[in-house]
Amino acid sequence: MKSLSIKDIALKANVSITTVSFIINGKAKEKSISEAVIKKVEKIIIESGYKPNQIARSLRTGNSNIIGLIVEDISNSFFSKVARLIEDKAYKKGYKIIYSSTENSVEKAKELINMFKSRKVDAYIISPVAGIEDDIKLLLNDNKPVILFDRNLPGVDTNYVGANHFTATYQSIESFIKEGKKNIALVTTDVSVQQIIERFDGYKQALTDFKLPYNENLVLKIPFGQAEEETISNIKELFKNNKIDAVLFATNYLAISGLKAVKQINKTIGKDLSVIAYDDHEAFELHTPLISAVQQPLEEIAETVIKLILNQLSSKTKLANQQVIIPAKLISRN
Amino acid sequence: MKSLSIKDIALKANVSITTVSFIINGKAKEKSISEAVIKKVEKIIIESGYKPNQIARSLRTGNSNIIGLIVEDISNSFFSKVARLIEDKAYKKGYKIIYSSTENSVEKAKELINMFKSRKVDAYIISPVAGIEDDIKLLLNDNKPVILFDRNLPGVDTNYVGANHFTATYQSIESFIKEGKKNIALVTTDVSVQQIIERFDGYKQALTDFKLPYNENLVLKIPFGQAEEETISNIKELFKNNKIDAVLFATNYLAISGLKAVKQINKTIGKDLSVIAYDDHEAFELHTPLISAVQQPLEEIAETVIKLILNQLSSKTKLANQQVIIPAKLISRN
DNA sequence: CTGAAAGCGCTTACAG
DNA sequence: CTGAAAGCGCTTACAG
Structure with a gap:
């Protein structure tokens, strides 16, 4: 069963794929597509269950609505809890998170960055290991937002969110x-x-x-x-x-x-x-x-990380890097 | 800084992109590319740090070397531990894992499946919620391997790995x-x-x-x-x-x-x-x-899930579904 | 032994 | 108000 493409929808609706694309991307008004056509196409899309191929979209636009999250070890509860919070918050803004664990290995961290890069993720959230400074600089050269968290990387000038x-x-x-x-x-x-x-x-x-x-x-x-x-x-x-x-x-x-x-x-x-x-x-x-x-205030860390990312993604110009240090609290249970 | 494409490499090496593609994909011998050309191209690839664009590759081939993992909640230690084991094992076989949490919400589970589908993941590992039976059947119609784990979904005929x-x-x-x-x-x-x-x-x-x-x-x-x-x-x-x-x-x-x-x-x-x-x-x-x-024997569950997936991915024909029930053990600490 | 070209499914500048 | 066409970066059937 082949999945439907934009061409199939255009065919069914008797319009060009351009028109369908404009409608899918909410540019119908802006491109002054007539109400009638919009309705017709939208109906067909819903009835057919058509979902745009995100791969094709990414190839064309160069972005993915995906944020890559690289942690030390997802089975460590600190990371899995932060990951979950970040995932929730990003999800609400239309971004998906994909994560992976480095196990503190420089090689694996480099590989993960390369994997994310070749998947064109829009931004990176990384709890780094020493040794990947150059890889991160490449991302920054590429104008991709990079937020380090939990631990900073001296010698790399980017955003950082972490506890004191x-x-x-x-x-x-x-x-x-x-x-x-x-x-x-x-x-x-x-x-x-x-x-x-x-x-x-x-x-x-x-x-x-x-x-x-x-x-x-x-x-x-x-x-x-x-x-x-x-x-x-x-x-x-x-x-x-x-x-x-x-x-x-x-x-x-x-x-x-x-x-x-x-x-x-x-x-x-x-x-x-x-x-x-x-x-x-x-x-x-x-x-x-x-x-x-x-x-460590997990909620606040996750919130700040996402806020920084979204700011950068929505800004056309390069924003100044921020180092956000959040106080950690000693909970005395004696 | 634009990243390099296969065209750039072809240009530098003075060969066609076809040749470069064959070399990248290890088909050089099979396509009888000469040793000299292979060496030359490989040298350029390494020196330039060229990485193929996986998005383009996926668009063309329809697969991604990515396995989608959908769990109930990644911050639950049962799931984060299994996820980590699955990740490790898949990684060794050249597959990457991307995961997300459903929070036992039918809507979120459906959305995640759609997201993974539109990213053309090669296979799905899902700890399901009731209500997504039809979505899973669509995946199966698509000939994608689907492994349910932790909990089965009565009424869906697919693979299952879980404890007794x-x-x-x-x-x-x-x-x-x-x-x-x-x-x-x-x-x-x-x-x-x-x-x-x-x-x-x-x-x-x-x-x-x-x-x-x-x-x-x-x-x-x-x-x-x-x-x-x-x-x-x-x-x-x-x-x-x-x-x-x-x-x-x-x-x-x-x-x-x-x-x-x-x-x-x-x-x-x-x-x-x-x-x-x-x-x-x-x-x-x-x-x-x-x-x-x-x-629950986490290691064994992860191992079995991955084994089933890899079997199916490497088999041209549709394999019989398997229901693997693994004994869970009461650890008495009295 | 190697290459030109089609095509994967989109988006968008341009034209009318 | 709408469409034809180029192009994103690959893979691969076909040709020589």
Whole structure:
């Protein structure tokens, strides 16, 4: 069953394909097509269930009404939640989202950008990895809107939306210190992306400002993508240092592994050990005791990303780049 | 900056676009292009960074190397995990995945199918809602592979991959009964999709087989998409019935709301109340006490879906439809 | 061993 | 008020 083309509709309606095209694209008035013809053609379109071939349209116009979204890992709840919000908001404006995960691999990120490019997506929303700066610059040369989110890419001059990771981390450490904690550990990942670096810097700065020594034995960097059992055992190893009285986990999945690790050793959260997780998760609201977490305002991030994109898509001239930093909030559940 | 076209490459190499096209598509040998020309053209392609326009290619060939994946809600961890696995496996075979969420809305599901159709995706993986039977039949008429997953659609004759929801639920209820539980509640959703119905049926059948009365006051149907506070308060209301000594949650997000509800009332899980959640979640492994869950084999589901799709895409003839039922496993954490 | 040309289904500048 | 025709960037049957 071949699907209908604009030619079939034109034939049935006894008009040219030009006329049909104008009507489909809402340019009938502007092109002064008569009411009668409009009605006739619209009726045929509805009855036949004709849907324009978007591929042909894209080839001709060079755009697609599709926005490409590249995240680190769609199965991470932070990303899947933001993705869902972005999808909803874009959908309401007539844009579709297609997404893919980079797994923090430079090669996969480059491939995804190329795939999106060859599909002529209208705009890009990317949580980047270091190493794709040049690919992003090419997109910008092409005049495509690019919004980085979650983490910035130093050296690329484009739009960015992200939480204030440094401040949120700083405040987390500060809250530990105010509780009287002295040996504060940080469990983070080994990927060197902006938001992880900011979290690390916030940790160090808070220690310095409050005159606590920075001790690198209290910092554990977990290789990205490592099997969870390994991570748990690394964390148990860290906790062999009995002095540790507080720990900040730089991502929610590390916190989950960390909580599992704590279950297996003789430390009691709340009494021996204070815990804060960066990025909230359902598990933390259910844990006994409750686990404090830094919440990024997902809704606001999604909203801002979409707003920036739509502004640029609807503007004929190149807009100034914006760096929108949104405060993240420490939710204390003690 | 216009991007390069095949014409530019042909021009630079001093050959026809036909020749370039053959080389790009690996048909050089078959078309007996000379080694020298192949080398020359390949060199130019690499140096120039030329990437074929997939839109043009799709328009011409009618396919896209893209598989459309339609899930209920990408921010639900069951779907985001399966999506990620499917993405990985498809990617390795040269297929890209684009996904979208239906939110259990018939209209949105139809729109998504139309969008995918007009983008000429090669195959569809769909966790369907009732009401899109005709749209799916149109795809099948079009000879596009369609794999339903997670839930089947009675009345549509196509491929299906899903867990044995009935049996897994039955076994869960059976395990409650063997613990000596007498008043077993079910918290489920009001959407009438196959997998939810199967879970309900498994619940009822187990009661019947073990000579327990079916009491509809023990069944709570939560409206899909309802705000969580509302759900929690519905569940607290249910638990006002003090006789309830066990509860099965038909989805993991309902279980999470349920666990929050239990925290707010004076029931103790393990002592007063046994709990099983359908679909596992990180939170259950961290909860005190641990929460038992029915685990669907995500990896196997993703693997099977992709295998079915690739088989069909590579086969010239129409293959027989397959219904693959994969056992789900009750993970007892008591 | 290689190329000219048709055609996929649209949009749009131009003409009347 | 409406249409014929070019062209977006490819693939492929056909010809030589």
